[in-house]
Amino acid sequence: MPKLDVQGICKSFERDRTQHEILKNLSLSVLPGEFVSIIGPSGSGKSTLLQLIGGLHQPDGGSIRMDGADVTGRKGLISYMPQQPALFPWYTLEQNVLLALDITESNAKPRGSGARPSRAASREERRELAKSWLARAGLGGYEDAYPHVLSGGMQQRASFLRAMLSPQELICLDEPFGALDALTRLQMQQWLLSLWEEHRRSVLLVTHSIEEAIYLSDRIYVLSNAPAQTIAEFEVPFPRPRLESILDSETFMRMKRDIYQLLQSAGGMHV
Numbered sequence: 001m002p003k004l005d006v007q008g009i010c011k012s013f014e015r016d017r018t019q020h021e022i023l024k025n026l027s028l029s030v031l032p033g034e035f036v037s038i039i040g041p042s043g044s045g046k047s048t049l050l051q052l053i054g055g056l057h058q059p060d061g062g063s064i065r066m067d068g069a070d071v072t073g074r075k076g077l078i079s080y081m082p083q084q085p086a087l088f089p090w091y092t093l094e095q096n097v098l099l100a101l102d103i104t105e106s107n108a109k110p111r112g113s114g115a116r117p118s119r120a121a122s123r124e125e126r127r128e129l130a131k132s133w134l135a136r137a138g139l140g141g142y143e144d145a146y147p148h149v150l151s152g153g154m155q156q157r158a159s160f161l162r163a164m165l166s167p168q169e170l171i172c173l174d175e176p177f178g179a180l181d182a183l184t185r186l187q188m189q190q191w192l193l194s195l196w197e198e199h200r201r202s203v204l205l206v207t208h209s210i211e212e213a214i215y216l217s218d219r220i221y222v223l224s225n226a227p228a229q230t231i232a233e234f235e236v237p238f239p240r241p242r243l244e245s246i247l248d249s250e251t252f253m254r255m256k257r258d259i260y261q262l263l264q265s266a267g268g269m270h271v
């Protein structure tokens with residue numbers, strides 16, 4: 001049974017008193033422990049799709065199922081990293097990361113009077129954990145900083161960290177590395193891969209980088225221009241753990257060219 005099953009989703013938005021069709025009968029699925037990417041032209045409706053999966057909008061038609069249950073329009077079931085970093089501006093970086101860990105904790109343990117001392121004791125441990133995660137994301141020394149003093153790339157890394165530390169089994173990431181320079185981007189991709197290879201949660205990643213999609217994924221959906229439909233699906237044949245050397249392989253180049261041509265014929269794309 002798929003972890004996530006999106007069936008025949010339709011969504012229109014009103015602009016200038018006309019309905020604009022954004023998603024048209026779009027279907028896709030993510031299996032348990034699978035890493036799936038969505039690639040499509042800018043403005044094709046990728047962020048809208050993730051917002052629908054996260055229950056932030058209601059679709060006009062179609063259904064979203066998780067583990068077989070209809071969850072269309074329900075919030076809180078996925079770990080979601082939106083395209084714009086979503087950190088609480090009045091919390092420090094450490095507090096922002098702790099929030100994800102606190103959710104993990106309260107989900108993992110039943111609430112009750114007896115739980116209090118152990119929660120208090122593990123609070124210190126969680127602070128240490130948050131600190132070490134921040135250091136791994138290259139944010140050591142910024143624990144007490146507020147989001148507004150950080151660069152866009154640093155905010156994006158902190159926001160990514162929060163999504164990765166949230167407890168939900170399906171993680172939806174919307175262009176998580178878009179604001180990062182090439183080197184940091186590759187480091188974050190490798191970090192995401194190593195975390196994912198350890199824990200094997202289901203991931204749905206939106207990206208406009210063809211290389212990123214091939215390097216990270218088991219499967220890739222290519223979307224058309226709006227109204228978005230899936231126009232192709234690729235299985236990525238490289239074994240895990242993924243080595244950086246695949247980036248130079250013939251198979252990688254060929255797949256990259258095929259996807260690029262598809263996107264070109266679907267209405268153009270700037271890469």
Ligand SMILES: Nc1ncnc2c1ncn2[C@@H]1O[C@H](COP(=O)(O)OP(=O)(O)O)[C@@H](O)[C@H]1O
Nearest residue numbers: 013014022041042043044045046047048049226
């Ligand atoms: N809440 C909204 N109200 C009206 N139009 C929207 C809304 N959200 C997105 N759109 C429109 O839907 C289209 C797809 O947007 P989006 O999902 O952000 O695309 P992508 O993430 O693929 O770049 C755009 O034309 C955008 O203007």
Ligand SMILES: [Mg+2]
Nearest residue numbers: 046047048083
């Ligand atoms: Mg988007």
